[in-house]
Amino acid sequence: MTAASLRYEAATERRTWMLSTLRSVGFLSVTDLARQLGVSQMTIRRDLHALENDGHVRLVHGGASLTPGAPLGSGSPEDDDAEARERVAAHAVEFVSDTDTIAIDAGATGHAVARALPETFSGCVISHSLPVLQCLSTRRLERVVALGGELLAGRHAFVGPTTEAATAQLRVRTFFLTPCGIDARGLYAASPAEASVQRQLMDIADEVVLVVTREAFRTSAPARIAPLGRLARLVTDQRPPSELSCALRRVGVVPHVVDG
Template sequence: MSSNALRYEAAPARRRAILEQVRVKGFSSIADLAEALGVSDMTVRRDVRRLDELGEVRVVHGGVSLPPGHEFSAREHENAGPKHRIGQAAARLIRPGDTIAVDAGTTTYALVAALPDTFGGSVVTHSVPVMQALLETPTARCVGLGGDLYPLSRAFVGPATVEAAARLRVRWCFLGAAAIDDRGCYGAYDLERPTKQALMDIADYVVLLADAGKFRGSAPVLLASMERLHAIVTDAEPPASVRQAMERHDVRLVIADGEDIRQEAP
């Protein structure tokens, strides 16, 4: 086989590797990609131009990033296994006819993906991906909350969204967050806070869904104090400080660890 043919065969694998790295990091420089792949800058530039033509990435000054609207897809691929297990564990809390609220985010999205085909309850949500997923669950009713579309989280936010939520009532609110400590859970953007709090306000029980990485994360916007939560579903034992705060406020812990799901008594 000629050297040109070998380069041709390697190109799809390189492009997949480039796409995976950009999905994980959000942005990568040409130099970093070339070093990671062991090829020249020119080869990487040729590959990213092709990915740009296909709409998979966007070539920007100094490197390559995800196109607008692809941030959710990138986050969905992060910690996919733990999120899947967390979604399955959370789904076991729900009765067949429950009315639930599902926050925007990739971990809460995993809950909807884990709902059984026979689920016949109602789902209140401002998340566009959740609405789309529920099209494949014809037995469930979806109550979509409109408002201003926030592309970063692919969700509706703003006064209209909050007002629509205030007219409703749900049994469970499944909440997402960017970080957790002993004081509570946090989000990255204040723009999303009023909608998340509106969903908590209409719920009998608030359940935080978060992979273990959120215990090591940092985010500026306080979404809910620990006492506001009724349960946390995660994939590993929380840090001691968080565990002690949960015990003080009677917050239930559900750990989805592989096939084993460990739950504290309510």
């Protein structure tokens, strides 16, 4: 069922679609939802309030994000992907100290990393991801640094010269990288603009931790970010394909495979 077909459907179907989409993108704005579903913003707000009352979402300025620890459900491909993202994110943040300065990439897995940060974490987070920034807006962190710029709609991320310039005077201990694809030749993004921002963030990091689900092993993306040798660690939910495993071994990266 498409978003357009939900205009005249019952609220239950509409809210199910919203929740499924949130699990993929991490943040949805009221304006975008109203446009996609062909209903009023008042109707969207009513739906979001209902989802918030059920504990699924958290209302933030202009839209909604998933509630930390919200039930993920079961029985659909979207839920399977969401559960895998939650598992790898929870494992990845075990490498973070409570007072670290970290950077978090865009995309659904990056949003899962932000949600997985423990309550004891009081350090600084740098990100160009709108959902990550929305997720952290209510946390008591020492500092959250937003890398503004041109908003890339598909990834809900800021890109471009302004974003890249903002990283020039920054430094982080760990960058949690969540690219669209990975193979034996390197890491890939959906657009050159985002790949450029990801390279900038890699350059200011002491170490780069790649956080992906098995989907990244079979996804093709056109923009090369960097070679595998730039990685310090890989956290994933499935052992990489043999060719990729060999390439990782050559550069000294041992995958941390998080079982379901």
